[in-house]
Amino acid sequence: QVRLVESGGGVVQPGGSLRLSCAASGFTFINYGFHWVRKAPGKGLEWVTSMWSDGTSKRYADSVKGRFTISRDISKNTLSLQMDGLRAEDTAVYYCARDDHGGLGDSWGQGTLVTVSS
Amino acid sequence: DVVVTQSPLSLPVPLGQPASISCRSSQSLVHSDGNTYLNWFQQRPGQSPRRLIYKVSNRDSGVPDRFSGSGSGTDFTLKISRVEAEDVGVYYCMQGTHLWTFGQGTKVEIK
Numbered sequence: 001q002v003r004l005v006e007s008g009g010g011v012v013q014p015g016g017s018l019r020l021s022c023a024a025s026g027f028t029f030i031n032y033g034f035h036w037v038r039k040a041p042g043k044g045l046e047w048v049t050s051m052w053s054d055g056t057s058k059r060y061a062d063s064v065k066g067r068f069t070i071s072r073d074i075s076k077n078t079l080s081l082q083m084d085g086l087r088a089e090d091t092a093v094y095y096c097a098r099d100d101h102g103g104l105g106d107s108w109g110q111g112t113l114v115t116v117s118s
Numbered sequence: 119d120v121v122v123t124q125s126p127l128s129l130p131v132p133l134g135q136p137a138s139i140s141c142r143s144s145q146s147l148v149h150s151d152g153n154t155y156l157n158w159f160q161q162r163p164g165q166s167p168r169r170l171i172y173k174v175s176n177r178d179s180g181v182p183d184r185f186s187g188s189g190s191g192t193d194f195t196l197k198i199s200r201v202e203a204e205d206v207g208v209y210y211c212m213q214g215t216h217l218w219t220f221g222q223g224t225k226v227e228i229k
């Protein structure tokens with residue numbers, strides 16, 4: 001069955017970097033677009049970034065533009081999120097989500113917690 | 119940027135009674151391809167979000183038929199015909215026509 005498993009979260013100081021991964025299985029990875037969505041403590045869901053199935057078209061929320069980079073490794077069926085220049089307001093659970101004919105979110109991972117704190 | 123506004127933000131509902139959540143967009147969500155990318159998600163406590171409805175009114179596989187979506191243009195509604203205990207959680211609408219934007223979320227609880 002479709003499975004998305006995030007990893008790489010942790011505690012990092014302001015200004016630091018972290019790289020999240022999302023391992024996909026149970027479907028043909030290259031045929032789908034993907035998104036990263038986050039949920040900060042006490043707040044709602046926030047779209048972060050997306051990559052189309054072509055692997056080259058990408059979009060970023062203004063809040064992370066220039067600091068975060070989405071990428072994929074089709075040999076490993078893995079989606080990644082490189083996060084640089086982290087700020088306290090980036091503290092959140094980060095989810096990867098697949099995009100199907102219905103748009104964002106037919107499948108989600110379990111999430112990985114990123115805490116930015118000194 | 120497109121702003122998506124949900125109401126109410128809190129919704130206490132007696133078991134077995136109907137519930138309705140409104141979602142309004144600051145711009146029309148009709149895409150140039152003719153589709154309207156308005157989805158609804160449920161997030162139960164401690165769980166990942168789950169998509170319930172895609173493109174306004176299409177139920178995802180496994181979603182009970184007590185959930186229904188409707189609307190057009192800028193105004194959309196999620197209805198639960200008879201609330202059950204397992205429906206407790208936060209519900210989000212999300213537009214995917216102009217990049218992606220989530221509503222603030224509506225917390226559904228049993229009254």
